[in-house]
Amino acid sequence: MSSFGVLRVALLAGGISSEREVSLKGASAVKKALEKLGHKYEIFDPAKDLSELAQRAKEFDCAFLVVHGPGGEDGTLQGFLDSIGLPYQGAGVLGSAIAMHKGISKNLYKLAGLKVPEGKVFSKENSFEEIREYAKKLGFPLIIKPATQGSSVGLSIVKKREDLKEALEKAFNIDNEVIVEKYLKGREITVGILDEKPLPVVEIIPKVSETFDYETKYTPGLAEEVCPAPLSEALTQKAQEYGLIAHRALKLRHYSRTDMIIVGDEIYVLETNTIPGMTETSLLPLAAKVAGYSFEELIQKLLELALREKIKNKIPA
Structure with a gap:
């Protein structure tokens, strides 16, 4: 056990993005690590439990985030945690966004x-002709991917011009902006x-x-x-x-x-x-x-980094 002793951790997992299942798998591993470390935890799903967490924030020493994609990594969840005075591991609002x-x-x-890689961001306001012309100039093969998704969700390798439209539709179904990039x-x-x-x-x-x-x-x-x-x-x-x-x-x-x-x-x-x-x-x-860290030691290190943020910023208990 670290100098911080037994911690009360709000484990945030699930969320609203297409990476929800990945988040829940990760939370299962983190949960086991917290148990081995002797910490106390409770799981909160940002998709439905944030009002409860806001009311009970003082019951926890810190949050541990295992939420990926929009609503988890884009700064919104980080801003919420800042507003209720609960420190967390990882990037703050600005870096996340x-x-x-x-x-x-x-x-x-x-x-x-x-x-x-050479590339450009396009939105739904751009015409298919505009994007096609840029793709032609860049040359095939290309990567088409949503601008704000993780885990390669919605990513396509486009080898010929005929496949461009389908790849764009796939990416635009997930995001309002896409990146067209040299493969x-x-x-x-x-x-x-x-x-x-x-x-x-x-x-x-x-x-x-x-x-x-x-x-x-x-x-x-x-x-x-x-x-x-x-x-x-x-x-x-x-x-x-x-x-x-x-x-x-x-x-x-x-x-x-x-x-x-x-x-x-x-x-x-x-x-x-x-x-x-x-x-x-x-x-x-x-x-x-x-590098020499067991999984439990990695989780402990991240918890301590979150708590040091609390001390540094003097977040009220």
Whole structure:
């Protein structure tokens, strides 16, 4: 047990996004860790339990977020917790909102000196002809993805012009904005940050799909995750440095996980997750394990980071 003693934790899981099931799976793992650590917890679903949590906020020392996608990672839940004086792990309102929008994130990556795949954000107000012309100029294959979804939900690889409309409809059914982006073929890696320090690099090798899509991410056996990634020392250092730069550029705190792709000797930054997955197949716990943290130690570390935020900001008890 840490110097903080037995904690009373409001475990937030579920939510309203398409990643609800992933959230509930992660919460199941976190729940077991909290039990092993000897902490007390209660589960609250942001889809229906927030008014109850607001009334009972003083019963808890902190919240632990395992909610992904819109309504969980976009700053709305963080703002709610700030308003009721309950500290939580991970990015605050600003960082969460920035990182949730892939187009805004890309602009900040570029300003910070990081390379990103060429692409552009389009909304439903843009005509199909406009998007088609841009796609033609960019050249196929392309990536089409919703601007504010995680876990590769709604993502398509478009290899020819005839498939563009279907991919756009799929993405626009989920979001009001989509990103049309150059498809880069290379080695997929991800870099976790924990307490402002980079974790070992993980390489993701999909066994079936061409990309690390939703099914591949959450079905055991569909991808091989290698940690530490078999990269040169120079590439490893560069990837870890990029992970930290991305984390800081998006105004994040405590932890994050940034996905990248290696093409030749260049590393391109794709997106950053502010509440990385906590399921049995999740990548941040894997990297933390290689760095010497058991799953329980990782959860304890995140709880302590949340509580230090409370002390730093003098949130009233």
